[in-house]
Amino acid sequence: MAIIFRLDRMMADRKISSGELASRIDLTNANLSILKTGKARAIRMSTLEAICRELHCQPGDILEYVPDDKEKDFLQ
Amino acid sequence: MKYLGEKSLSSFLHIFLVVAWYLVILAALFVGVILSIAIFSDPVLEPGVSAFSRMKFELYSEIKKDPEAWKFFSSAPVHFRFIALLFVSAVIFLLLKIIKKGQSIFSNFKKNIVFNEANVLLISKVSKLLIVFSILTFNFSSLLVSIILLILTDVFKNGAALQEEHDLTV
Numbered sequence: 001m002a003i004i005f006r007l008d009r010m011m012a013d014r015k016i017s018s019g020e021l022a023s024r025i026d027l028t029n030a031n032l033s034i035l036k037t038g039k040a041r042a043i044r045m046s047t048l049e050a051i052c053r054e055l056h057c058q059p060g061d062i063l064e065y066v067p068d069d070k071e072k073d074f075l076q
Numbered sequence: 077m078k079y080l081g082e083k084s085l086s087s088f089l090h091i092f093l094v095v096a097w098y099l100v101i102l103a104a105l106f107v108g109v110i111l112s113i114a115i116f117s118d119p120v121l122e123p124g125v126s127a128f129s130r131m132k133f134e135l136y137s138e139i140k141k142d143p144e145a146w147k148f149f150s151s152a153p154v155h156f157r158f159i160a161l162l163f164v165s166a167v168i169f170l171l172l173k174i175i176k177k178g179q180s181i182f183s184n185f186k187k188n189i190v191f192n193e194a195n196v197l198l199i200s201k202v203s204k205l206l207i208v209f210s211i212l213t214f215n216f217s218s219l220l221v222s223i224i225l226l227i228l229t230d231v232f233k234n235g236a237a238l239q240e241e242h243d244l245t246v
Contacts, residue, residue: 031246041244 004064007036010055025050079185086185093179100175104168111164114139114149115157163212170209177202191235200229 011021022032027047034040048059055062078084113135140146149157181198189195206222209215 027246034244035246039244040246041241043246047246 002065002068004066005035005038005040006062006064007051010057010062014055016055021051021054024054080190081188082186084186086182090179090182090186093175093182097172097175097179100168100171104165104172107164107168108161110135110139111161115154115161167209167212170205170212174202174205174209177205191232191239193236196229196232196236199225199232203229 011018018032018036019029022029025047027035027050035043051062052059080086113132117132149160177198181195181202184190184192184195184198203222203225206225207219210218210222
């Protein structure tokens with residue numbers, strides 16, 4: 001998918017482990033790893049809200065749009 | 077009454093099908109021996125001296141319990157009688173396949189895996205096998221059940237898609 005979840009960078013900045021983040025935002029480790037590996041189909045507003053609250057950031061800091069290869073070809 | 081998970085109806089059915097698998101194999105061996113003796117050897121009318129001919133005599137008396145059917149069967153030519161063996165082996169083969177697939181379905185249900193791509197495949201295969209089986213054995217109530225199962229395949233397919241969507245929503 002073209003939307004990438006940049007959770008690792010933000011977590012390194014805030015010096016928080018993924019286990020701790022998972023317990024703080026009431027998410028299982030399995031679900032957090034789905035989010036980090038980019039397998040997630042959708043994200044609940046409540047989850048996004050909790051992540052932003054715990055990491056003290058804006059949604060734009062953790063979400064990033066990168067065009068797919070097909071779209072890149074189309075643009076060139 | 078629990079239907080899914082440990083100590084539920086599905087786990088009971090799983091054990092039942094495991095037992096049924098061995099019972100069907102035993103019954104198939106027994107029927108196969110009796111049928112092939114009836115087809116390929118001459119009738120033994122009196123118990124002979126050797127143990128083998130005595131055993132054959134016992135088997136014949138077992139077959140001859142229905143005299144009318146036996147008369148019809150024994151007067152037919154060999155290749156016609158051979159069809160009976162093919163028919164019985166086809167029915168038993170189908171039954172064994174259905175039991176094996178049923179075992180996998182119920183072991184998945186036992187592990188609380190319900191709406192899954194693997195289950196969709198298994199249920200669609202079972203329903204198709206069951207349709208053939210019920211037509212072969214002229215069992216039309218079973219045909220109705222298998223057609224309902226075939227429709228349930230689509231329900232399970234939609235369920236599996238929804239389940240995947242739900243599992244990947246964080």
